[in-house]
Amino acid sequence: MAAKTKKSVFFCQNCGYESAKWAGQCPACKEWNTFVEEVVDKKSVNVRKAAEGSSPTPLSHISSSDEERVKTHIEELDRVLGGGIVKGSMVLVGGDPGIGKSTLLLQVFRNLSHDDLKLLYVSGEESLQQIKMRANRMGEFTDNLSLLCETNLETVRGVIEREKPDICVIDSIQTMFSENVDSAPGSVSQVRESTNILMQIAKGMGITVFVVGHVTKEGTVAGPRVLEHMVDTVLYFEGDRHASYRILRGVKNRFGSTDEIGVFEMRQDGLSEVKNPSEFMLDGRPKGESGSVVACSIEGTRPILIEIQALVSRTAFGMPRRTAAGTDQNRLNLLIAVLEKRMHLPMSDYDAYLNIAGGIKMNEPAIDLAIIIALYSSLKDVTVPEDIICFGEVGLSGEVRAVSLSEQRVNEAKKLGFKKVIMPKVSLKGLDVKGIELVGVDSIKEAIAAL
Numbered sequence: 001m002a003a004k005t006k007k008s009v010f011f012c013q014n015c016g017y018e019s020a021k022w023a024g025q026c027p028a029c030k031e032w033n034t035f036v037e038e039v040v041d042k043k044s045v046n047v048r049k050a051a052e053g054s055s056p057t058p059l060s061h062i063s064s065s066d067e068e069r070v071k072t073h074i075e076e077l078d079r080v081l082g083g084g085i086v087k088g089s090m091v092l093v094g095g096d097p098g099i100g101k102s103t104l105l106l107q108v109f110r111n112l113s114h115d116d117l118k119l120l121y122v123s124g125e126e127s128l129q130q131i132k133m134r135a136n137r138m139g140e141f142t143d144n145l146s147l148l149c150e151t152n153l154e155t156v157r158g159v160i161e162r163e164k165p166d167i168c169v170i171d172s173i174q175t176m177f178s179e180n181v182d183s184a185p186g187s188v189s190q191v192r193e194s195t196n197i198l199m200q201i202a203k204g205m206g207i208t209v210f211v212v213g214h215v216t217k218e219g220t221v222a223g224p225r226v227l228e229h230m231v232d233t234v235l236y237f238e239g240d241r242h243a244s245y246r247i248l249r250g251v252k253n254r255f256g257s258t259d260e261i262g263v264f265e266m267r268q269d270g271l272s273e274v275k276n277p278s279e280f281m282l283d284g285r286p287k288g289e290s291g292s293v294v295a296c297s298i299e300g301t302r303p304i305l306i307e308i309q310a311l312v313s314r315t316a317f318g319m320p321r322r323t324a325a326g327t328d329q330n331r332l333n334l335l336i337a338v339l340e341k342r343m344h345l346p347m348s349d350y351d352a353y354l355n356i357a358g359g360i361k362m363n364e365p366a367i368d369l370a371i372i373i374a375l376y377s378s379l380k381d382v383t384v385p386e387d388i389i390c391f392g393e394v395g396l397s398g399e400v401r402a403v404s405l406s407e408q409r410v411n412e413a414k415k416l417g418f419k420k421v422i423m424p425k426v427s428l429k430g431l432d433v434k435g436i437e438l439v440g441v442d443s444i445k446e447a448i449a450a451l
Helices: 075-081 101-115 128-138 153-163 188-205 226-230 277-281 329-343 365-380 406-415 444-449
Strands: 005-012 035-042 090-095 119-123 145-149 167-171 208-214 233-238 245-253 261-267 270-273 292-299 302-314 322-325 350-356 388-390 420-424 437-441
Touching (some): 075 245, 101 145, 153 188, 188 226, 292 406, 329 444
Parallel strands (some): 090 208, 119 145, 420 437
Antiparallel strands (some): 261 270
């Protein structure tokens, strides 16, 4: 028998690039100081003959029936998944520690345990007693749910092949290890090998596998980026773990849209769905203060009203400070330059701070007009009426450009009691909504005059 040969290689923790020697910068993703050294076993492998079932299948002979989906009975999660859980798919759920990843999946299992589905929850971080304590706060479970505390992936694979569950949760992928890889759990090699084994289980046995992944301080899943490429769906939890809200966003989805979001609120008994996120985001809005404007953004097919807050104060240094929370800071700098050039305002003498209340992240160009108005309101210390909402994209010449789904935005504003909408004039064509005043503008000068 051929002896094992060990050699040391270097992996990029960001993208999984493999190199024979260490480098300061990864040649693939251009990140600095991401290479780690690991020992890899190279075993002799006999080349087997191709099995009879390995022959290719003509496209016309493949059934085109719709994928089988299982409802989780959590509408916000079903929306992000594209209508439910697809049988045999592999879903990666990422987020900061303590934000609610394990809680959400345990709630899903609570609902599915009443649907006569066989469920397996594999935990490498908590004991059976700890999971039981958390489950007692959520409600009643049935005997269809089985718990397993194990980190050896070969043992986990044997249990899955023996029990044959319909859905399995791995919490988390960083704690799992394979004996075939000679490195510590959570390393690049272990995460990649563990994900590959779980993917073979999901596709080969038709078992849906949920994988929990920790994130780095940059907000990406810890381990190689290849982890995201291997799975079918990637879901990210956003929000401050110390706040009550949580936002579940689909980053990748082979079976649905990646534009949808789900909004949850953390309570004593778990995560509760937020049916009306616009009302939730505007809760606690200040009255009669300058620099506060309500905008409407579209996430997938859902309009969400958000509060744009701006604070403009005279700078104490030679270079003004620009800070943006919840949106792109480069976009803030661009809009400040437009405001200074087209409205002849001395923005270079002032610090500018921008915040989207509620901690939600929005980068849609439709909030440009609200940012402009919020900056102007704070600079001039002029209060924007509370019943006004605005949306529209702003160009470099100060023009207000059209945005999509204007009617849905207006209807959402009307439903929440707003009386006036400042919007692009080109978007007024064919728009017929009664009970709310629509003001079309072509430039930021007209928008500010309309206030």
